[in-house]
């Protein structure tokens with residue numbers, strides 16, 4: 001059925017950054033089919049569901065270019081002990097989840113994502129097929145990939161790097177199988193993606209094959225880059241160059257590549273990324289939690305596309321936008337730049353360009369897929385609505401987002417999720433998260449742990 005949101009404010013997110021007032025937006029067949037005065041639009045679509053948009057604003061859906069949804073199981077712990085984590089457990093709570101529990105956390109993260117106005121996420125995980133059906137059932141748009149590497153973990157813990165042919169082949173096969181099974185599925189909402197994990201744990205052969213896989217399937221590919229000082233030290237020691245130079249030397253840099261993080265890149269690395277036209281996922285909130293920041297303005301000046309990502313333990317892209325704005329102003333001691341409109345662009349059109357779907361989503365324009373969220377402006381912290389993008393980026397809160405649509409389908413309507421049994425998922429995640437961390441602690445009595453876990457779930 002066609003839907004009309006009438007008499008509303010619309011942040012188009014297009015190149016002109018236009019905000020339209022007292023306008024209406026019509027959706028039919030999953031696409032935006034009309035924008036303009038209500039009378040004309042209603043006359044053109046008799047029988048459409050009509051929603052009163054007064055006191056509200058429509059935004060283009062937020063695009064998360066880098067996340068690990070199951071890391072929500074480690075929430076409240078891994079934010080505060082560095083990266084790589086200083087906790088000495090062999091894994092984390094997330095690593096102990098059963099397949100059923102992985103599905104629970106995939107849905108939990110999806111619920112959080114929808115409530116935060118996300119409409120598209122690039123999920124980077126292992127054995128992603130375990131919960132791909134669950135993700136597809138949420139109605140969200142996804143890129144799916146396998147986070148593959150080919151290093152010998154045990155050897156790396158002793159400080160030396162060895163690469164394993166069998167591990168590489170198995171990882172490449174998993175990733176290729178995932179793309180073949182899921183690319184284009186769920187009415188085109190699912191995209192296959194290729195991924196190499198990170199420069200220090202991927203051999204030149206793996207890098208070459210990941211790029212080849214992406215080209216063979218005509219999909220994008222991604223890698224973590226300049227995420228930690230340990231990574232830089234390891235690549236310098238084993239390859240004799242900095243991480244981005246290692247990728248460049250192995251012909252890995254390209255327009256279809258999304259590099260995540262870029263916290264410690266030097267000028268030569270920024271230039272290489274810019275020359276290649278690579279996209280950067282600016283994971284600002286997790287970077288802040290790690291005490292670092294990506295040089296976003298320099299990356300833009302060099303020619304990179306900027307998207308944004310939540311990375312770990314959260315799917316809150318409103319926070320990611322705000323952290324991204326704060327970061328750049330603090331990092332460069334510049335109170336004027338970036339502006340909220342810049343940050344919103346990174347989280348919408350920037351992400352769409354990074355994922356190579358800017359022709360379909362990222363802004364509210366006729367002919368594009370209807371991926372959007374609605375903000376209730378009648379809030380003490382949002383009025384007066386003199387400049388709505390600024391008000392939302394600086395002051396917006398999750399409950400301000402009342403409705404979310406992807407491909408013309410409501411995923412949240414009047415604050416109620418339509419595709420996820422949220423109450424049941426929250427209760428199951430609380431249970432499974434406590435159980436996993438309790439088991440991890442109990443099975444490793446000699447590992448020091450500065451946290452006292454509560455005796456059990458707080459509700460069931």
Ligand SMILES: [Zn+2]
Pocket residue numbers: 066067068224260311312
């Ligand atoms: Zn990551």
